[in-house]
Amino acid sequence: RPYAPPFPDPDAMLALRRIIIHERPEIVHAHNWLVYSFLPLKAWSGTRLIVTLHSYNLACVKTTLMYRKALCDGPGMKKCLGCAMKHYGFAKGIPTVLSNQLMGLVERSAVDMFLAVSQAVAVGNGLVGSGPPFQVIPNFMPDDVSVLQGDAEAYLAQLPAQDYLLFVGAFNYQKGVDVLLRAYADLTHAPPLVLIGYPTRDWPSLSMDCPENVFVLNGWPRYAVMEAWRRSIIALAPSVGPETFGIAVMEAMTLGCPVIASRIGGLIDLVADGETGLLVQPGDSSALRQAIERLLSDPNLRSRMGKAGLSKVSEFRASNVVPRIEQIYKQVLL
Structure with missing residues (x-):
């Protein structure tokens, strides 16, 4: 999506609810913006929630930790509002900052395990030493990624x-x-x-x-x-x-x-x-x-x-990383 606001999407919530009723999952493993539409359903569904963090969205409304072409030295309401309005526009910037902060608090309390794709993501999102359970599980590549897949x-x-x-x-x-x-x-x-x-x-x-x-x-x-x-x-x-x-x-x-x-x-x-x-x-x-x-x-x-x-x-091949994710599934169900 070109722009995915950090709050629940009613259509996505209804679609997820139908899937949960039909599939009855024990675990929901979410990535990126779709987690916001599952959070209101989590208690009702009775599932465990695992979220893979591919960005710095828990700490930064732009998800990049960048401010004026440089590394951001930390959040601040006035600074974040100005940054978001410049990036998303006035109409989207203000509600995006406010909802990102609110949904970030909800997400931190509802998620059973965060999977950060690098140590930098864990640190940048404020997970280290702050309470929410997390592990660093990297992105992975298919084992056959070096095999030519098309006519290049x-x-x-x-x-x-x-x-x-x-x-x-x-x-x-x-x-x-x-x-x-x-x-x-x-x-x-x-x-x-x-x-x-x-x-x-x-x-x-x-x-x-x-x-x-x-x-x-x-x-x-x-x-x-x-x-x-x-x-x-x-x-x-x-x-x-x-x-x-x-x-x-x-x-x-x-x-x-x-x-x-x-x-x-x-x-x-x-x-x-x-x-x-x-x-x-x-x-x-x-x-x-x-x-x-x-x-x-x-x-x-x-x-x-x-x-x-x-x-x-x-170390980053699917055959090495996927079993680590499966082991975490077992842990959160205990």
């Missing part, structure tokens, strides 16, 4: 013929695209830089500073992105916002691509600095440039990090 040739023909650097994600400031473009502009004799993702409202201003030899590709399906990772020599994740996990990084590691990422958020759970890749200070284009230069100059290091990443990412 038409997409791959758009890629450079030679080695290239690859970024995958939204073209915005939060993902550090401006930092990446500055770092790339300062490189000499660098291979092409490929950006695969989708434009945002930040892109018109970002694209004005786009250096030469940058390929911007929009609207790729996942199977084609995976093949692009397979052909790239370095994966880049220069986020300035606290990534909740880093799906793109996990995809790159699955195909043995060494990663340069920001030392922030859930990226720290994925990238072991000096082993599976390199971590740099968020927003530091000079540090990012130096990290790129280091890997470009040392093919053996790239190969070692790629192999180490391939070993590390096995």
